[in-house]
Amino acid sequence: MKLKDILSPFSVWKKAAQKPWTIIDPINDRPGAENYRGFHRNDFEKCIGCGSCEEICQNAAIDMVPVEGQETKEGNSGLRPRIDYGRCCWCALCVDVCPTGSLTMSNEYTWIADEPEEYRFVPGAAKTKWHDEEKGYKRSQDIQLIDYDRVDMFELSPQERDKSFIEIVKGYNKEQAMKEAERCLECGICIATCPAHMDIPGYIAAIRDDDIENAFRILYETNPLPEICGRICTHKCETVCALHNNGESIAIRWLKRYIADQIPPEKYKEVLGTEHLEDPILNKKVAIIGAGPAGISAAYYLAIMGYKVKIYEALPDSGGMARYGIPEYRLPYDQIDMDYDYIKSLGVEIQFNTKVGEDISLEQLHSDYDAVFTGTGLHLGRSTRISGSDNERVYFATDLLREVSLGNEIDVAENIVVIGGGNVAMDITRTLTRLQNQKFGKVQVLTTSLESEDIMPADREEVVEAREEKAIIDPGWGPKKIEIENGKIKGLHVVKCTSVFDEEGRFNPKFDENQKKFFEADMIVESIGQGMDLSYLSEEIKSGLKFGSRGRIQVNENFQSDLKWLFIGGDIIEGPDVIHGIANGHIAAKAIDTFLKK
Amino acid sequence: MTNISKSKYKDYKADRLKYPEMENGKPIIDLESHKFTKIWQGPQHPGVTGNMSLEVIINGDEVVNSKTHVGYLHRGFEKLMERRKYIQCFPIVCRMCVPEPDTNEYCVSAAMEDLAGIVIPEKAEWLRTLNLEMSRLGSFLMWIGGQASSLGMGAIGQWTIGMRDFWLDLFEEMTGGRVYHMYMIPGGVRKDLPAGFKEKAKDLIIKTRNLLFDIEKSFFNNAIVKSRLIGLGIISPEMVDEYGIVGPNARASGREYDVRINNPYVKYAELNIKMITSTIGDAYARAELRYQEIHQSLDLISQILDKIPDNGEIQAKLPNVLHWKIPAGQTYVKAESTRGEHGFYMVSDGSEYPRRVFLRGASYTHAISVLEKLIVNVSISDIAALMVSLQTCPPEIER
Numbered sequence: 001m002k003l004k005d006i007l008s009p010f011s012v013w014k015k016a017a018q019k020p021w022t023i024i025d026p027i028n029d030r031p032g033a034e035n036y037r038g039f040h041r042n043d044f045e046k047c048i049g050c051g052s053c054e055e056i057c058q059n060a061a062i063d064m065v066p067v068e069g070q071e072t073k074e075g076n077s078g079l080r081p082r083i084d085y086g087r088c089c090w091c092a093l094c095v096d097v098c099p100t101g102s103l104t105m106s107n108e109y110t111w112i113a114d115e116p117e118e119y120r121f122v123p124g125a126a127k128t129k130w131h132d133e134e135k136g137y138k139r140s141q142d143i144q145l146i147d148y149d150r151v152d153m154f155e156l157s158p159q160e161r162d163k164s165f166i167e168i169v170k171g172y173n174k175e176q177a178m179k180e181a182e183r184c185l186e187c188g189i190c191i192a193t194c195p196a197h198m199d200i201p202g203y204i205a206a207i208r209d210d211d212i213e214n215a216f217r218i219l220y221e222t223n224p225l226p227e228i229c230g231r232i233c234t235h236k237c238e239t240v241c242a243l244h245n246n247g248e249s250i251a252i253r254w255l256k257r258y259i260a261d262q263i264p265p266e267k268y269k270e271v272l273g274t275e276h277l278e279d280p281i282l283n284k285k286v287a288i289i290g291a292g293p294a295g296i297s298a299a300y301y302l303a304i305m306g307y308k309v310k311i312y313e314a315l316p317d318s319g320g321m322a323r324y325g326i327p328e329y330r331l332p333y334d335q336i337d338m339d340y341d342y343i344k345s346l347g348v349e350i351q352f353n354t355k356v357g358e359d360i361s362l363e364q365l366h367s368d369y370d371a372v373f374t375g376t377g378l379h380l381g382r383s384t385r386i387s388g389s390d391n392e393r394v395y396f397a398t399d400l401l402r403e404v405s406l407g408n409e410i411d412v413a414e415n416i417v418v419i420g421g422g423n424v425a426m427d428i429t430r431t432l433t434r435l436q437n438q439k440f441g442k443v444q445v446l447t448t449s450l451e452s453e454d455i456m457p458a459d460r461e462e463v464v465e466a467r468e469e470k471a472i473i474d475p476g477w478g479p480k481k482i483e484i485e486n487g488k489i490k491g492l493h494v495v496k497c498t499s500v501f502d503e504e505g506r507f508n509p510k511f512d513e514n515q516k517k518f519f520e521a522d523m524i525v526e527s528i529g530q531g532m533d534l535s536y537l538s539e540e541i542k543s544g545l546k547f548g549s550r551g552r553i554q555v556n557e558n559f560q561s562d563l564k565w566l567f568i569g570g571d572i573i574e575g576p577d578v579i580h581g582i583a584n585g586h587i588a589a590k591a592i593d594t595f596l597k598k
Numbered sequence: 599m600t601n602i603s604k605s606k607y608k609d610y611k612a613d614r615l616k617y618p619e620m621e622n623g624k625p626i627i628d629l630e631s632h633k634f635t636k637i638w639q640g641p642q643h644p645g646v647t648g649n650m651s652l653e654v655i656i657n658g659d660e661v662v663n664s665k666t667h668v669g670y671l672h673r674g675f676e677k678l679m680e681r682r683k684y685i686q687c688f689p690i691v692c693r694m695c696v697p698e699p700d701t702n703e704y705c706v707s708a709a710m711e712d713l714a715g716i717v718i719p720e721k722a723e724w725l726r727t728l729n730l731e732m733s734r735l736g737s738f739l740m741w742i743g744g745q746a747s748s749l750g751m752g753a754i755g756q757w758t759i760g761m762r763d764f765w766l767d768l769f770e771e772m773t774g775g776r777v778y779h780m781y782m783i784p785g786g787v788r789k790d791l792p793a794g795f796k797e798k799a800k801d802l803i804i805k806t807r808n809l810l811f812d813i814e815k816s817f818f819n820n821a822i823v824k825s826r827l828i829g830l831g832i833i834s835p836e837m838v839d840e841y842g843i844v845g846p847n848a849r850a851s852g853r854e855y856d857v858r859i860n861n862p863y864v865k866y867a868e869l870n871i872k873m874i875t876s877t878i879g880d881a882y883a884r885a886e887l888r889y890q891e892i893h894q895s896l897d898l899i900s901q902i903l904d905k906i907p908d909n910g911e912i913q914a915k916l917p918n919v920l921h922w923k924i925p926a927g928q929t930y931v932k933a934e935s936t937r938g939e940h941g942f943y944m945v946s947d948g949s950e951y952p953r954r955v956f957l958r959g960a961s962y963t964h965a966i967s968v969l970e971k972l973i974v975n976v977s978i979s980d981i982a983a984l985m986v987s988l989q990t991c992p993p994e995i996e997r
Contacts, residue, residue, distance in 0.1 A: 001824075002821075004819060008815045009816045009817075009819070012812065015757075021763075021764075033774070035771075036770060037780075056683075058687075058690065089778075090775065090778075091689035092774065092780070093689065096788070137774045143783075143786070143912070145918075146920070147915075182917050182918050185918070
């Protein structure tokens, strides 16, 4: 034993004179670090109640609960996360996964309460002292546990597409679709928003599992027109997608198209289990007026319930506005046929070129059938009624689009002005640019709308693509007068539109008369909205119906009118778009079933 | 071993040369004979490292036979993970070892990356290296306090736990958590270093070195420590292979094996690191070796701080973690914890959940079979010192 080993330990006595390291008052003197994972905060303004935090929490510490003052609305479930701090392990995975970035953590780590129940609360609803604190854990921009970027879709370039009506969007391949499907959070906010309440997360999950047949069956549960909807649906689901808040929403519409494209038409019956559905099993008959999306949707669901269904269509082919209002480059006709041929194969009969009210009366249908569903759509154009709009070279967009679909040649002028800022205006603009390109080899179409660029009702990509196709879009002008010389159109006078809606949100445009423009043209197309043609309703029937605002017929929640045998749906009731029509048709079909079984 | 305790009883002497009597190489222990006493050390006992228990049979003051009992801390982590999505595993695994959670985090993340074929960014690798080495340091500081306390020197424990807390402050700034950091996730790490971190860490390295100097004077140059630890629990080189001993316990018996050097992971290959070994194999040699490894850790941390790139990505792109499926396969990922080789075996069946996760922790052998072997003939007052000198960690046994 060395003497050093005995003496050396006594050196620790020097510590007796040193200051201790202990913090006297840790609650006040020792705040958590800048990015400490303390108690949660939730910004209700940003939170959409998608429940991703609840889904990812491995301790099941989070429940989504209704909170006072938070309403359920489009894109917002109205639920908010309630956190049980008896279970929480402070891993902050909920913060990292939050697609809106609303959920964060404060650096507060001490808190004393009397009741154990107080440690289970909804951050953001309960007033906590750390709610307005800046410090604490937030999701780093460097890490992404969710993929916020959409898989690109292959589209034809402007040069490849501007002369023809070939479909622009080419659709996902398997690899792309699975990658895109991978991004879904399965929050289901889209289901609530979709008018047809399609099980969107369900079919996206089936794509992920590469079970296309199951996905296809899920589509047909609520939507019998997947090829059509997969191309031209107004996709309200994508507008509310949880990923939309911080990145790009899931390409729900294109995934639907991907599913429908994978199943060959000859396999439809086998996949959907309708092989033996040939003869109607019920001896009740239903007549449907209009072979548009609403009518065919009602027909499909009635047919699989076992009813005999016959559709009366005024035009020579099926599809309604989907065929006669939407250009072929967006929705090829063979795709419409694919959806319709399957439904026709289930025993649904369609009688074309038969206009109810002229060729056959509604009263006749009422006496021949047990119930009637009508979905006649918005086929009439609306006029601006400005001076000169009665000229023969002033057209309605709907009429021109119908003529193009019918295969009739239209007399395209070299210099055209289109009035309107909606999707139909874009459709006619882009149709006319193609026709001009074919005829003259150059484009001279100008589209103007009351609404300024930021509030134009048309889809953004439509405006961008129209410009790529060399159309000029000059929004924010109100049409004043069409200049006519010797019966020929010289152009359109416009004045600046300063606001479209008044403070209460009603349509009440204001103009600045000092700012003027003149658009030269020798042909003008009006596309400021569509009207309905209800001439097939006789006075006697009309007297049995109630009419609401803007001349719309009033129906109950099952789309049943005051005449119990008459059901009405589609654009003339809701929309206008395809998915509302499909949803109306489905609900009406169920209601007709209930009505006929009474 | 040489101290034979003196008995008050005239008719019986606790003569360890006589008792227990051997028959066919096995001791005959009959508690009814009143020659032996059975005592329990643990599960609630300050002298055991965590919640495990030793059923010790003594003759006089000396251990004749012992059985280790585990099961007081079983939380079923491995099974829990089979019901968790891949991304939900990292908050669980860190709880497998309180003093040194990051090795678990690293292994489970690296296993997933290996199975899924994800390559993590350069900077994330450096941050992981820093995190792992800081975590080794924190664990060593806790160990040295325990080793001193097991010999009755509580003051040293207070210093080192205090110093460890300063390192936990740094962990808090770096990761957002003090004890369970939950910092490494599959694909990289969750946060970049905050501003001013490197300077703080360098200051703390100096502070820690000063403390180590005090510890050297009071603990290693200490007649009592030497008399009690030298010759205690000798691990022979043959035992290393026989029992599968790893880490400092094996290196103190001459085995040159350190995962950081033999199978370098993260950025250890780019650091200047030397194998530390000893040939004596007793508790004092193990303590000295660990003391040198603390210095090595401090040296490595300052090397890492100098080499971490300022810019760069910290996370590789993951697929949507809510339904992340990893292709079917299996892998074994290992790292050097303070206790030795720490390995995770992971099997994926191609679904969203791991099919099997298995932890091979060093303590499984060290605390169960090695301890049972070494404890025989040790005085009951030295059991705690022996157990701490093996640096065992019961949660690692009961995953």
